[in-house]
Amino acid sequence: MDIVQPTPHLKQALEESTGFQSWLPYQSAQSCCVLIAHIRAENLSIAYHDRLALEAVTLQINKGCITALVGPSGCGKTSFLMSINRLTDLIPGCQVSGRLHINELDVMASSTNLLHLRRQVGMIFQKPTVFPFSIKKNLEIALREHGMHDQATLASTIETALQQVGLWNEVKDRLNQPAQTLSGGQQQRLCLARALVLTPEILLLDEPCSALDPISSGIVEDLIMSLAGRYTIVIVTHNLAQARRMADHVALFWSVNGSGQLLEHGPAQSIFESPQHELTAAYISGARG
């Protein structure tokens, strides 16, 4: 693997445009070759009814990379993920403080257009959540809502998205059948296609494989890896082997006195091979967590 060494000129230009230390001198993995900050959390804390769930997380997530959020249950990984597209707004009593930027967009600002933000940031959940309609309608609903009405454009966009998730050949003859007739793995890929039709820049994946059988899980995992580079992917997973296979970067969350904290983060290789924190080492070896 190559050490990333941007030209000084490019480095300066990027730092000026983003106002952030975008270049980190560590090894890149797989598809992730240019380390440009895409999502920046600074001192991000999340509380539910005054109970702190996540405390002062500062984390940079790079463009086009797969970043895995790992750690034991209840340490705020999903809360962090949901704050990126402000789904935390839907949770009664949830309060987010600190700063979160996607490129130049201040996500937490009250003026942020949430519909626009969520179009830019797609999300997939643990359980496939297809709408109780046909396969085609599942994809059409969001497209129509975002202003696409032309039948021909709709049809071609839907075909492209289904091909992108490898579902087209399996469903092209039954687009009008209920989406619930698909298998779990197919439903999860349909959910992914549903997010991809909106051409997001970021994909948030909350344990996308944990409700699937091993074969479907493998297919979805390969699919996610094939999307890296084109999308910035943030994945919450409890499966360390999966994080090791997929991720360019890993952030380990840990529960300290009942609230989640970011314990350690960095390139996947260094987290897995030379963890700095002893809890990280214990978690990775399976001794803790």
Next chain:
Amino acid sequence: MSETSMTVVVWTAATLITFPFLWLVGDLLWHGWHQLSLSFLLFAPQDAGREGGIGPILLSTALIVGVCMTAVMPIGIGTALFLSEYTRNDHLLGRLIRGSLDVLAGVPSIVFGLFGNALFCQALGLGFSILSGGLTLACMVLPILIRTVEESFRAIAHEQRVSAAALGISKRATIQYILLPAAIPGLLVGSILGLGRAMAETAALIFTSGYVDRMPTSLMDSGRALSIHIYDLAMNVAGGNPNAYATALVLVGLLIIINLSASWIAEKWTSFNQLPT
């Protein structure tokens, strides 16, 4: 209690409960069947209902029920949406509404009749009319409908709403394109059950839509509903029993059809929703 005696008790109870129903339907068929004919369904009653048919009464009933359902649907769906999508369980206004609906659902229909007479017939000046009757029935049917529809909204998994939000779909569009279509079966079942209740109502209509058995020409005409016709023939008209039986047979037949279709829709939908995932 031994296993056998328990089984006997349960079976006996279940058999006993079907007995009154079978007796009722059997009795109606026995006395009413030979009176039934197409002309009975189409022609106007004569000689205070002893002769002739129930044409105008069927039409009045349909109009009263139509007015009722037209008023009930938008208010019912709107309130159900408010309760399930715009308020949480502990919301003060939500609790107030739920509480008052529970009370309303238990109010005797004669009270609704007097209330309807005071409000629609007198205060609003609609007089004894199909409109007054339909609106009074609407007040009566609303609590049932709202609860059924609210339940069908709540039965939709919360994840659907979160997924929709994650796709940048607005709340309005989520309701319009996802929740309402997904709740249609519940909506249908709720309105069919409400329809059944409205169609069989007597007491609420006596003081609101009135007794007149002529063919109605507008919603402002007084119109006699099926159940009132039965009541009148059986209680006030000597020799009216044969036609009272025939009318009751028509009414019970309609109610059975309505209830069967409600359970058919519910069953269809459940089997559709239980497809392997």
